Amino acid sequence: IEAGKDSDLQESMQEYHYADIAEITNELDTEQATYLIKLLDSEKTSDVLTELDEDVREAILNQLTPKEIAEEIAELDSDDAADILGELPADQVQGVISNIEDKEHVKDIVELLRYDEDSAGGLMAKELVKVNENWTVLTCVKEMREQAKNVTRVHSIYVVDDEEILKGRLSLKDLLTTSTRTDIKDVYIPKVDYVRVNEKPEEVAKIMSKYDLEAIPVVDEIGRLVGRITIDDIVDVIREEADKxxxxxxxxxxxxxADDSIWELTRARLPWLILGLIGGLGAAAIMGGFEEMITKHAVLFYFSPLIAAMAGNVGVQSSAIVVQGLANDDLKGSISDRLWKEMLLALFNGLILAVILLLFTWFWKGSFETALAISISLVVVIIVAGLVGTFTPLFLDRRGIDPAIATGPFITTSNDIFGILIYFTIARWILGI
Amino acid sequence: IEAGKDSDLQESMQEYHYADIAEITNELDTEQATYLIKLLDSEKTSDVLTELDEDVREAILNQLTPKEIAEEIAELDSDDAADILGELPADQVQGVISNIEDKEHVKDIVELLRYDEDSAGGLMAKELVKVNENWTVLTCVKEMREQAKNVTRVHSIYVVDDEEILKGRLSLKDLLTTSTRTDIKDVYIPKVDYVRVNEKPEEVAKIMSKYDLEAIPVVDEIGRLVGRITIDDIVDVIREEADKxxxxxxxxxxxxxADDSIWELTRARLPWLILGLIGGLGAAAIMGGFEEMITKHAVLFYFSPLIAAMAGNVGVQSSAIVVQGLANDDLKGSISDRLWKEMLLALFNGLILAVILLLFTWFWKGSFETALAISISLVVVIIVAGLVGTFTPLFLDRRGIDPAIATGPFITTSNDIFGILIYFTIARWILGI
Structure with missing residues (x-):
């Protein structure tokens, strides 16, 4: 495709949506991608840039002059513009900003760059339609027409006072059906959902999806309207949160x-495997401590992977339920209630599993005493694993740590070690060695 | 709260958002909840009903007469109305429908009830603004005003021909700035994204979030416009998909x-634990087959939980990456490329882990030969686990089965058994027994 024929290419690219062009561009090498990007008309280029993978975008921007970047940035909404500038090195940002002509736009972008990426401020855009409560409907309609030029989709009209404090919102219907001389003060709806600028993105997502909002205004510490967040940004937040x-x-x-390099994948995976390895070494060391049992009760050792696996599975199940309950805010009652319930559940499940295990082992090895010892140990291991799995995420959450880390290898590894230790201790005690 | 004081309660409920009232109602018993629901004014009640948990809603609806239900349904958008009716027994649906006065609304709801819940048709609503391409701008504006009464939020104006075939969309701006005598034919935008009525909800979600759409029209098999899906329904789809x-x-x-009964939780958890138990019994049976090694090489048995755990962890990691890649549609290249890459990755990670294991075992037990045998087995086990973890979800996906089932206990269990078998076989071979 790249071999000449610029006008053909240009024409066919016109047909595509920017999200599709971004997908194609992600697959090209930097030189080709830059070439393609330069070929597109500016409005489309800027949209393509926002949709690109971060590393591809970085590579392409490195090939462009500050002036060229400035042209793209000028086309973008303030939130996307700030996201892209936020990835550039500081000296380049300077160069780009000085090349943007629209000074209002620059002011907005610079303001957005100040906010933490992981907050409502980092998600919001400055483009919105706002009117003063002291205006009449007529002034308001005039002003709105002016403001709407910069806003792609008008979700809501926000009403502020002279201090820019958010007072409410205006319905388009009311605006069109009241006399032009009415004051806004008399027609606006004083109830409006909003979020603070330092709110966590996950909280914003919860509020917006609970109340089915398509846009929400963002206010600063003293209630001044500073921006708005739209649902499409929230969809990305929800997806990222779920992926994480x-x-x-x-x-x-x-x-x-999946398409990252082997080196990146190793960095993401190896630490957890090493954690698992440490758990396994711990389990091995514990079994080494029960060495004297191996001659008479070798069968105990055969069941050690089963015990470790069951402890891990139960731990993951109970922690996953708690983590999801915390994420969806539907966890009620005290920690002790929850632990009590998990204990009953684990006891119930454990007994059923233990009976299966008992029958299997009894028939296989013919020793009822050994089979009973293994089965009773399994019940205790399952109860402990369930309690650890329930308690750990609740504890982390109270401490302000993301409870999701508790569902993974941490819980599996600690439950492996605990499980093996409990198993051999109880088995030894029952078999009276 | 429930002890009398109806008007107080009524007043304070006015202040709340329906989503908050739904949350409170979910916590009450059926009698109280029904009482509260009856107290609210009808518009709010219907919104509260849509937000309730399914079982609570069912209980409340059982307490209401068909006429009362009909009143609520009449207030709802067609998609929410159809969802609620879809949960009622067939004879009750009849009664409710005959009590709804607006026959157009009934027709829409009945049409929606026909669609599979798990399709675009099951998600869409009938409320939309559509205009005929043969109208002039003037007729169009008049008609739109009429249609907009039934639509809470106008996302887009869709253009259809005389056969109701979707032709394009109209921008509000163009509509307001062109002469009233212009034909719609000459101003509409012929490019519009749409989905088929039988498209999977996950596909709709992908399209809408890729192109940042807030609403998408739904067409039937021959291209006729039959409804539209809004982003708030898609947010729910994304959340459910992620939770699942x-x-x-x-x-x-x-x-x-987390708040379901112990019995429900057991039903959700026990089957997977039994699967894990079977894996453990399989591993135990395999180890029983290597019984003769226990006297000379007891240490091999100590490491069996470690081997099983590593096989499980690697399998879960590689399958999770593939599952996520499939869900986000960013998996490129052939299956064999992907397996080759996973093999290199597993080999690389496996070697690092094996060195740690080798050093630990060598110093602990003093036998280099045993330590080497265990370590080499670990590398092979990790490679096999990685390949199984990569291949299984890809294979399931090709077969049209949800690949997500491959990440859980299935992969762990099969990798436990494979892992232990490979481990003891290789160890025996190396140690020359």
Missing amino acids: DYQMAAGISQDVE | DYQMAAGISQDVE
């Missing part, structure tokens, strides 16, 4: 994809 | 919450 929890549960550090 | 994959990875059948 999922990877954590699978023992992968966040933010890797 | 997460629970699957943790070995929990979908759709349980």
Whole structure:
């Protein structure tokens, strides 16, 4: 495709949506990608840039002059512009900013750069339609027409007072059906959901999806309207949050994809495997301590992977339920209630599993006493694993640590070690050695 | 709160958002909840009903007469109305429908009830603004005003021909700035994203979030416009999908919450634990087959939980990466490329882990030969586990089965058994027994 034929290419690219062009561009090498990007008309380029993978975008921007970047940035909404500038080195940001002509836009972008990426401020855009409560409907409609030029989609009209404090919102219907001389003060709806600028993105996502909002205004510490967040940014937050929890549960550090390099994948996976290895070494060391039992009760050792696996599975199950309950905010009652319930559940499940294990072992090895010892140990191991799995995420959450780390290899590893230790201790005690 | 004082309660409930009232109602017993629901004014009640947990809603609806239900349904958008009716027994649906006065609304709801819940048709609503391409701008504006009455939020204006075939969309800006006598045909935008009525909800979610759409039109098999899906429904789809994959990875059948009964939780958790138990019994049986090695090489048995755990962890990691890649559609290249890459990755990680294991075992037990045998086995086990973890979800996906089931206990269990078998076989071979 790249071999000449610029106009053909240009034409066919016109047909594509920017998200599709971004997907194609991600697959090209830097030189080709830069070439393609330069070929597109500016409005499309800027949209393509926001959709690119971070590393591809970085490579392409390195090939462009500050002036060229400035042209793209000028086309973007303030939130996307700030995201892209936030990835550039500081000296380059200077150069780019001085090349943007629209000074209002620059002011907005610079303001957004100040906010923590992991907050409502980092998600919001400055483009919104706001009116003063002291205006009449007529002034308001005029002003709105002016403001709407910069806003792609008008979700809501926000009403502020002279101090820029958010007072409420205006329905388009009311605006069109009231006399033009009415004061805004008399028609606006004083109830409006909003979030603070330092709110966590996950909280914003919860509020917006609970109340089915398509946009939410953001206010600063003293209630001044500073921006708005739209649902499409929230969809990304929800996806990322879900991906992160999922990877954590699978023992992968966040933010890797199947197509990353082997080196990146190793960095994401190896630490968790080493943790698992340490758990295994611990279990081995514990079994070494029960060496004297191996001649008479070798069968105990055969069941050690089973015990470790069951402890791990039960721990992951109970922690996953707690983590999900915490994430969806539907966990009620005290920690002790929850532990009590988990104990009953683990006891119930454990007894059923123990009966299966008992029958299998009894028929296999013919020793009822050994089979009973193994089965009773299994019940205790399952109860302990369930309690550890329930308690750990609750404890982490109270401490302000993301409870999702508890579902993965941490819980499995600690439950492996605990499980093996409890198992051999109880078995030895029952078999009276 | 419930002890009399109706008007107080009524007043304070006015202040709350329906989503908050739904949350409170979920916590009450059925009698109280029904009482509260009856107290609210009808518009709010219907919104509260849609937000309730399914079982609570069912209980409340059982307490209401068909006429009362009909009043609530009449207030709802067609998609929410159809969802609620879809949960009622067939004879009750009849009664409710005959009590709804607006026959157009009934027609829409009945049409929606026909679609599979797990499709675009099951998600869409009938409320939308559509105009005929043969109208002039003037007719169009008049008609739109009429249609907009039934639509809470106008996302897009869709253009259809005389056969109701979707032709494109109209921008509000163009509509307001062109002469009233212009034909719609000459101003509409012929490019519009849409989905088919039988498209999977996950596909709709992908399309809408890729192209940052807030609403998407739904067309039937021959291209006729039949409804539209809004982003707030898609947010729910994304959340449910993520929850399901997460629970699957943790070995929990979908759709349980921390506050469900012990019996429900057992039903969701026990089957996976039994699967794990079978894996453990398999591993025990395999070790029993290597019984003759226990006197000379007891240390091999100490490391069996470690081997099983590492096989499980690696399998979960590699399958999780593939599952996520499939879900986000960013998996490129052939299966064999992917297996080759995973093999290199597993070899690399395996060697690092094996060196740690070798040093530990060598110093602990003093036998270099045993330590070497265990370490080499570990590398092979990790490679096999990685390949199985990569291949299984890809294979399931090709077969049209949800690959997410591969990340959970299935992969762990099979890798436990494979791992132990490979480990003892290689160790015996190396130690020359």
